[in-house]
Amino acid sequence: MEIDSKRVIELLTAADDVLILTHKNPDGDTLGCAVALWHVLTAMGKRAAVINGQPIPKRYDLLFEGLEMPEFEPKFIVAVDVADNKLLGSKLDALYGDKVDLCIDHHATNVNYAKETFLNGDDCAAALTLYRIFAEMGAEITPAVANALYTGISTDTGCFRYSSVTSEAYRVAADLIDCGADNARINVAMFETKPFAYYDMLSEVLSGMRTFCDGRVIVFKVTNEMFEKTGATPDDCDAIAAMSRQFEGALCGITMKEKANGGFKFSLRTHEPLNAAELCAEFGGGGHMRAAGCDADAGKEEEVLSKLVGLIEEELK
Ligand SMILES: [Mn+2]
Numbered sequence: 001m002e003i004d005s006k007r008v009i010e011l012l013t014a015a016d017d018v019l020i021l022t023h024k025n026p027d028g029d030t031l032g033c034a035v036a037l038w039h040v041l042t043a044m045g046k047r048a049a050v051i052n053g054q055p056i057p058k059r060y061d062l063l064f065e066g067l068e069m070p071e072f073e074p075k076f077i078v079a080v081d082v083a084d085n086k087l088l089g090s091k092l093d094a095l096y097g098d099k100v101d102l103c104i105d106h107h108a109t110n111v112n113y114a115k116e117t118f119l120n121g122d123d124c125a126a127a128l129t130l131y132r133i134f135a136e137m138g139a140e141i142t143p144a145v146a147n148a149l150y151t152g153i154s155t156d157t158g159c160f161r162y163s164s165v166t167s168e169a170y171r172v173a174a175d176l177i178d179c180g181a182d183n184a185r186i187n188v189a190m191f192e193t194k195p196f197a198y199y200d201m202l203s204e205v206l207s208g209m210r211t212f213c214d215g216r217v218i219v220f221k222v223t224n225e226m227f228e229k230t231g232a233t234p235d236d237c238d239a240i241a242a243m244s245r246q247f248e249g250a251l252c253g254i255t256m257k258e259k260a261n262g263g264f265k266f267s268l269r270t271h272e273p274l275n276a277a278e279l280c281a282e283f284g285g286g287g288h289m290r291a292a293g294c295d296a297d298a299g300k301e302e303e304v305l306s307k308l309v310g311l312i313e314e315e316l317k
Contacts, residue, residue, distance in 0.1 A: 003116045009137050011076075011102050011116065012041070018048040019074035021096060023082045024089035025234065026052050028060065028155025028190055029125045033080035033104065035063045036130060036148035040139045047072050053089030057235045059189045063148055076101050079114060081126035081152075083107035104130055124164040127152025131172050143180030150181035151190065158242075159191050163290070198239065201232035205240055212309045213316060218244050219305065220255040238267075245269040252276075252312055256305065262298035266308070267291070279311060 003011075018041055022030040034050040041048040049069040056064075077100050082088060085097035103114035106129050108121030120129045127149045134141065134149075141149075153173055157165040160173070177183050204226045210219040222237055237257055244253020244267075253269040266283070268276040269291055276292035283304060285294025296304040 001116050002112075003118055005118065005133055005136055007116065008102065008104065008118045008133055012078075012133075012137070013044075015041070015076035015078075015101075016046045017072045017075040018046060019077045019096070020048060020050045021077065021079040021082060021088055021092060021100065022050065022052045023079075023087040024052075024054055024092075025238070026054065026056055026060070027081075029127055029152040030081035031056065031060050031063055032148040032150075032152030032155070033126050033130050034148075035067070036127065036134075036145045036152070037078065037080060037104075038067070039142060039145045039148070040134060040137075043140065043142070049074075051092070053092040057233070058195070059193065060151075062185070062189055063151060079103045079105075080130065081105060081107075083110045085111070085113040104133070124162070124166060124169050125153045125156035127156070128169055128172055131176075141176065141179040143182075146176040146179040146181035147186060150176045150183055151186050154183070154186060155190055159187060194239065195232075195236065197230050197232040198236040200230035201226060201236055202240055202243075204230060213313055215247070215249050216251045216316060217309055217312055218247050218250045218253045219309075220244050220253070222255065222257045224258045224260070241267045242269060245271060251316065252279075254305070254308065256296075256301055259295075264296045264298075264301040264304075265293060266296060266301075266304065267293045274312065274315060279308065282311060283308070 020034045020037055022034045038048045038050050047070050077096055079100045082103060083105055085093050088097055100114040103117045104126060105117065105119050106121060106123040106126045110117060110119050123129045131149050150173060153169055154160065157169060160170065205220045205222060208221055211217065220240065241255035244255050251271045252274050255267040256264045258264055268280055270276040275289050277287050277289055280286055280292040280294040283294035285292060287293055
């Protein structure tokens with residue numbers, strides 16, 4: 001059931017022993033929202049804890065500095081930035097997937113798995129949605145809350161670069177800086193600093209890079225062997241996939257990432273006029289206009305790639 005902001009405030013005010021769930025392959029938005037909500041609930045005298053089903057990449061450590069998560073039997077379960085209970089990951093989904101009391105989200109594709117859902121599909125980050133709730137509640141935006149919300153907004157907008165970013169997002173970011181967000185430190189941690197394994201993986205990927213359609217299509221292939229050799233994580237690989245459309249003249253970047261079972265996950269990043277979601281839909285996948293994905297069975301990845309390149313070639317004629 002979709003609810004309004006008043007109802008969210010009612011639920012949060014009444015709740016205690018609150019478990020805050022984040023999505024798998026955690027990003028700055030889900031973690032930033034969770035930590036911000038943790039601070040606000042804790043300041044209200046409630047017990048709250050943030051959990052994720054997977055290890056959290058090191059660059060988010062700054063959000064969790066000095067935080068202690070109490071242990072308790074949850075009485076109220078909130079999911080933030082989680083569009084589908086499957087995205088909790090199999091472990092958390094099995095435990096809590098059908099027990100989520102409240103979901104606060106910005107994905108128009110939210111599947112309504114929670115008992116009550118507060119959704120603003122136009123927001124560039126769930127942290128922006130949550131900021132408005134806090135403002136309406138009159139919650140104090142401490143420096144820690146400001147850091148967490150700033151992290152959410154900046155990471156979901158690629159540091160305020162994506163077309164999803166609105167003037168409101170800039171205004172909210174400015175307010176968060178006034179409230180003590182350390183934007184420079186967050187930007188360095190989120191957008192500059194990378195583990196050595198990332199650069200080792202990047203070097204492997206670039207040396208095997210292929211181009212099609214006169215350089216308008218760039219293809220990266222990432223194999224399990226490369227993961228073993230470099231020690232890079234899937235999170236490192238996501239950052240590399242984002243680079244695939246950053247070549248001069250490139251209109252589509254395709255990253256083929258081998259899965260544990262030998263199949264491949266294709267990630268597309270496009271520029272106008274190519275629609276990544278439509279291209280991926282041809283292969284049973286989906287996503288957004290500029291970023292989408294689809295799968296290929298083991299041994300079929302080169303076949304899928306050539307069909308995909310064929311489709312793009314047609315589109316660009
Ligand atoms: Mn998000």
